[in-house]
Amino acid sequence: MNITKDLYGTSLSLLTDLYQFTMAYGYWKTGHLNKEGVFHAYFRKHPFKGGFTVACGLDYLIDFLQNLKFSADEVAYLASLNGSDGKPLFEEGFIDYLRDFKFSCDIEAVAEGTVVFPNEPLVRVKGPILECMLIETPILNIINFQSLIATKAARLRLSAKDDQLLEFGLRRAQGIDGSLAASRASYIGGCDATSNVLAGKLFGIPVKGTHAHSWVMSFDSELSAFETYAEAMPNNCVFLVDTYDTIQGVAHAIEVGKKLKAQGHELNGIRLDSGDLAYLSIQAREMLDHAGFESTAIVASNDLDEYLIANLKNEQNAQINIWGVGTKLAASFDQPALGGVYKIGAVKENKDSHWKYKIKLSEQLIKVSNPGIQQVRRYYYPDGQCMADMIFDEIEELPTKIKVIDPSDSFRNKRIPDYTEYEDLLQPIFKKGDLVYKRPEIKEIKERVAQQMSLFHSGIKRFSNPHIYPVGLEESLYDKKSALILMHKNEE
C-alpha cells in the first residue's frame, strides 16, 4: 500500500503545520543547517482511562517519509506564501533548498501492534534538526489516531472474547481518511472485518456486511424482502429482523431459512439492531435452535462499545455471536484523541560535537519532558510475561544494578533482578533516510497485538482502575533529568 499514491494520488509532503516550515526556514537562514537533534514521540496517559495502549500507524508513517520530497508545484505554493508584511515568507534560496531536499534522518520506532505505556518513545527521530522539525506534525497525526483506534479495538476484543467483531464505522467516522485509518487500526487492534470496501481493498482487510432496514422497507412485506434477498444472494443471508416486530422478524427469517436449506443453502445469520439485545437474542436463539438452525449466527449492532458488550455477555447471558461496532469505535466516541507529543531530548551543533541534553519544564511533573537519546527496554519474567519497562539513554553505559524510577513519582521504583531477559523496543526503521526495515503484512501486525496482549497481567487490561504496569527512567537518566530541572530552577 502506498497511501500517498493509492489513496490520494498526490504527495502529502505539505501535510504539516506552517510553523514547522517557518522554523526550518529559521535554521536555514541563520546557518544552522548542520545542527542536529533527537526527538521522541510519546504519550503521557493511556486513552479510555485504561491500563494499556496499542502502538499503530508506523506503516503509514514509513510511506509518508519515503515520499517526503517537494515537487515544483509544492515549492511554488510555499514560495507564494506571504508574511504579515505582505512580502514572501520564504526567500528564494530556501525554496531552492526544499526543491533539492532529501530526507536523511535516522528513525527508530516500536513495531506496530506492540503494547506500550506512557512516556515510552514510540518513534525516535535523529538527524538534521530542520528535518526532525518538519516531520513532527505528520508523525503525531498518524501515530496518535491509529494508536487510539487500535487500542479501542483491542478493548472491544477483550470484551467480545472469541466472538466475531465487525467494524461498521464508515458513516460516522471523521471524514474520509479518518474512516480508512480507523478501519485499518480497528482490524489491527482486534476486529475481524470491516464494512468499508475501500479499506478492504487498500489494506487487505476482509469485508463483511448484512443489509439495511431500507431493504426491508422497500418491499411490501418483510417476508418478501427476505425472500428476494435470498433469491439474489442465497449464500450470503444475514437478515435484519427488527424493522417491524423482532420476534415476527425471526419467524420470517426462519421461514426463508427453511427454503434456503431445501435448496442446499444456509441461513448464515440474523441481525438485531434495536430493543433489548439480551432478551431478544435469547428469544431468537431459542426459536432458531428449535427450528434446526443451531449454526445460524446472531449479529448485534446499535451503539455498542466494550462496556455494553461485556455487560451483555457476562451479566445478561446474551446469545450474540457477532458484534457490529460503528460510531463508538471509528469515531472513538469517549475519547476523541490520544494526546501524544513530540519533544526534543538533545541537540548538537554538528555531527561531530557532543549532545547537549534538553528538557521542557512544566508546573506539572508529568509534563516535564525526558532528556537523552532514549531507548525502551522491556524486561520479562522467566515464564515470558512482561515485568517492567525501562527508558534509558542509549549512549550511556548502563550500571550493573538496574533500577527504574517513575518520572512523575520517585516513590514508585523497581529493581530489576540480574540476568533478567529483555528486549529493546525501538527498532531501526530509517538509516540516513533509507528504509532498513522489513514492513510486516497487516495480518502479522494484527497477530502481534494478540500475542502482545497475552504477555501482560490481566490487571492492566481491566476497564476500571486498571493496574499500573511499571515503567520508569533508568536511575542515571532519572538523575540526569533531576539535575537539569535543578539547573533551570537555579537560573530562575
Ligand SMILES: Nc1ncnc2c1ncn2[C@@H]1O[C@H](COP(=O)(O)OP(=O)(O)OP(=O)(O)O)[C@@H](O)[C@H]1O
Ligand atoms: N440488554 C441491554 N442492556 C443494556 N443496554 C442495551 C441492551 N439492549 C440494548 N441496549 C442498548 O440500549 C440503547 C438503546 O436501545 P434502543 O433499542 O432503545 O435503541 P434505539 O437506537 O433507540 O432503537 P431504534 O433503532 O428502535 O430507534 C442502545 O445503545 C443499545 O445498544
Ligand SMILES: O=P(O)(O)OC[C@H]1O[C@H](OP(=O)(O)OP(=O)(O)O)[C@H](O)[C@@H]1O
Ligand atoms: O450504531 P453503530 O455502532 O454506529 O453501528 C452502525 C449502525 O449503523 C446502522 O444504522 P444507523 O445508525 O445508520 O441507523 P439507525 O440507528 O437508525 O439504525 C446500523 O444499523 C448500525 O446500527
Ligand SMILES: O=C(O)c1cccnc1
Ligand atoms: O453491514 C451491515 O450490517 C452494516 C454496515 C454498516 C453500518 N451498519 C451495518
Ligand SMILES: [Mg+2]
Ligand atoms: Mg444508529
